[in-house]
Amino acid sequence: MIGKNSLFGPIDPAVESGYTEPPSRKGFFTDTSICIGCKACEVACKEWNEVPEDGFAMLGMSYDNTGALGADTWRHVAFIEQPGGREGRTGTPPSATVELGMPGPPPPTSSEGAVATDEKPDFRWLMSSDVCKHCTHAACLDVCPTGSLFRTEFGTVVVQPDVCNGCGYCVPACPYGVIERRKGPDGTKNVGVAQKCTLCYDRLKVDQKPACAQACPTESIQFGDVDELRERARTRVDALHEAGIMDARLYGDDPEDGVGGAGAFFLLLDEPEVYGLPPDPVVTTKDLPHMFNRASTAAAALLAGAVVAFLGRRG
Amino acid sequence: MTTQGHGPSAQQTRAVPESAKRGRRGRGGRGEFSMVPEAEFSSYYGRQVVKESPWEADIPAYLFSGGLAAGSSLLAAGADLTGLPLLRRSGRFTALGALGFSMVALVHDLGKPSRFVNMLRTAKLTSPMSVGTWILTGYSPFAGLAAAAEVADLLPARVQRGPLRLLGLAAKLGRPAGLMAALTAPPVAAYTAVLLADTATPSWHEAYRELPFVFVGSAAAASSGFSMITTPVAQTGPARRFAIGGALLDLVMEHRMEQTMGITAEPMHQGKAGKLMTAAKWLTAGGAAGSLLAGRSRTVAVASGAALVAGSVCTRFGIFEAGQASARDPRYTVVPQRERMRAAAAANGDQPADLDHAPS
Ligand code: SF4
Ligand code: SF4
Numbered sequence: 001m002i003g004k005n006s007l008f009g010p011i012d013p014a015v016e017s018g019y020t021e022p023p024s025r026k027g028f029f030t031d032t033s034i035c036i037g038c039k040a041c042e043v044a045c046k047e048w049n050e051v052p053e054d055g056f057a058m059l060g061m062s063y064d065n066t067g068a069l070g071a072d073t074w075r076h077v078a079f080i081e082q083p084g085g086r087e088g089r090t091g092t093p094p095s096a097t098v099e100l101g102m103p104g105p106p107p108p109t110s111s112e113g114a115v116a117t118d119e120k121p122d123f124r125w126l127m128s129s130d131v132c133k134h135c136t137h138a139a140c141l142d143v144c145p146t147g148s149l150f151r152t153e154f155g156t157v158v159v160q161p162d163v164c165n166g167c168g169y170c171v172p173a174c175p176y177g178v179i180e181r182r183k184g185p186d187g188t189k190n191v192g193v194a195q196k197c198t199l200c201y202d203r204l205k206v207d208q209k210p211a212c213a214q215a216c217p218t219e220s221i222q223f224g225d226v227d228e229l230r231e232r233a234r235t236r237v238d239a240l241h242e243a244g245i246m247d248a249r250l251y252g253d254d255p256e257d258g259v260g261g262a263g264a265f266f267l268l269l270d271e272p273e274v275y276g277l278p279p280d281p282v283v284t285t286k287d288l289p290h291m292f293n294r295a296s297t298a299a300a301a302l303l304a305g306a307v308v309a310f311l312g313r314r315g
Numbered sequence: 316m317t318t319q320g321h322g323p324s325a326q327q328t329r330a331v332p333e334s335a336k337r338g339r340r341g342r343g344g345r346g347e348f349s350m351v352p353e354a355e356f357s358s359y360y361g362r363q364v365v366k367e368s369p370w371e372a373d374i375p376a377y378l379f380s381g382g383l384a385a386g387s388s389l390l391a392a393g394a395d396l397t398g399l400p401l402l403r404r405s406g407r408f409t410a411l412g413a414l415g416f417s418m419v420a421l422v423h424d425l426g427k428p429s430r431f432v433n434m435l436r437t438a439k440l441t442s443p444m445s446v447g448t449w450i451l452t453g454y455s456p457f458a459g460l461a462a463a464a465e466v467a468d469l470l471p472a473r474v475q476r477g478p479l480r481l482l483g484l485a486a487k488l489g490r491p492a493g494l495m496a497a498l499t500a501p502p503v504a505a506y507t508a509v510l511l512a513d514t515a516t517p518s519w520h521e522a523y524r525e526l527p528f529v530f531v532g533s534a535a536a537a538s539s540g541f542s543m544i545t546t547p548v549a550q551t552g553p554a555r556r557f558a559i560g561g562a563l564l565d566l567v568m569e570h571r572m573e574q575t576m577g578i579t580a581e582p583m584h585q586g587k588a589g590k591l592m593t594a595a596k597w598l599t600a601g602g603a604a605g606s607l608l609a610g611r612s613r614t615v616a617v618a619s620g621a622a623l624v625a626g627s628v629c630t631r632f633g634i635f636e637a638g639q640a641s642a643r644d645p646r647y648t649v650v651p652q653r654e655r656m657r658a659a660a661a662a663n664g665d666q667p668a669d670l671d672h673a674p675s
Binding site for chain 2: 007059061062064067068070078080139142143144145146147163165166167168169171172173174175176177178179180181192271273274275276277278279280281284285287288290291292294295296297298299300301302303305306307308309310
């Protein structure tokens, strides 16, 4: 069962976890270039998964009022407002984005939907619905001491709340900052237990789409077989490049990347960190053999040190 | 830092022309590119990328007491073999006490004792916490038995033969149990470094090469320090040598660690973590220096011992806090990853088209 890529590198996660003849790997392709920031996914996820509300505080930074993924936010829509300084950097005018009717200064010519390029507002909105990446090599799953986090037959990563003992180790282990221990409110279920997107495991088992993908009105969130989604994503990126949107790029689709390819990947219009994503996440298990070696050497040094201390003169 | 602001313009590091950013970056107005990691980076309104651990003071306390227990078992076994009964006694009792304390801290962190038992459901090599649980489970009975033998030893022979025969039996097992405890102790002191390093927390992960050495050094210093407080100077000679060796290992490896960590060493010099790390350095160095003279005076021995113990406490809490702080600031996640990508691209001879701040 332990192969060369067990800790790092491209694998089929379900097969690696011991499923014989699992269904094809399922995942999300989130095409942020068509996201309108409607938050239907956030709401649908909460409704279906009974995720408690996490307060309606405005964060005072953007139209984003949830801020980040967490125990009570399994889908998070990022809102990024970029005033027009980008032209100088990449040569791509902000107007290359499609007008989506988001709040902002009214376009000078309001009768037509498509406004002349040079008269568009000098900023753009980026919106992106983030989610657990269901990594091929999932750090959260690797470090969980109870086996509460497990790999499903669909290749996704799910927490079993009745097994989780709330040690919180998965929380700092996730290179994307996704999983979190639920803090409250009192009375809601699974308080003190690690929580995150399950890719609607319950719906998958009955051949249903996850709630967020079902609810997304623009099909920015696409659900399906990971292989096929990767194909689709590549085609879409090529099309955008052809249309002159050179900032379009895929994020998390590459099986050779630090987590062995994410089961949920993204088409972004700017660098990952602009969306709050790490630019080059690596599953920490990659270094684990080295870490254990160093620790063993240190332990041996401690023992040797004690022996030396007792050699020679007494008292 | 431009990304740390509030209000609608907070995210706009991107909006600033690159040339302006470089100019403002300053660092004494050096050239366009320096080998120092760039301070500028993009982030989502300055919000953190990875999550800090939800752990509280329990965990660094646990790291400390685990080290104290492990070192004390080593001292006790050595004392047993070389005929230093008072050092042996204090070592065995300290080990048990520290172990008990660490269990309380662990269970308090988990919320209820059954959750510790829950951890024994599986053995998972990829989980340092699981491995650590088993290491502790292997070590604890021996440490416990050795301490029980010590109790038996304190009782008059009549009682040993009489109603407390079981304790009398324990007394006979004292040496083998103590030796087993000493053999299983070093992993107890070392694994906690892997526990922290096997996370995406920047300042913990980047420390993984040296952290185990810092932790075992700190364990040796703390346990010897404790024995210098509890044991008459006539019997603490080996403990003093162990203290000096441990303190040196701790200080040297900590220094090296900060040099290999790049930008993620910064949180160790700032805020609460910075204060703790500075205190740790002075206390450990002072305690080690004092140990050189502690053979002559009990007062000096107690003072140096206390400094060593306190230094170890500060080391554990300092490293813990530095990690937490590094997770809260996106800079420590994004900048090193960008650096890594840039280096990889350069090594491949690729045009780093995708990278920020690429030379044009
Ligand atoms: S993104 Fe984080 S929580 Fe999701 S599978 Fe990967 S490591 Fe686990
Ligand atoms: S908090 Fe729960 S799911 Fe996370 S590592 Fe601990 S036991 Fe596993």
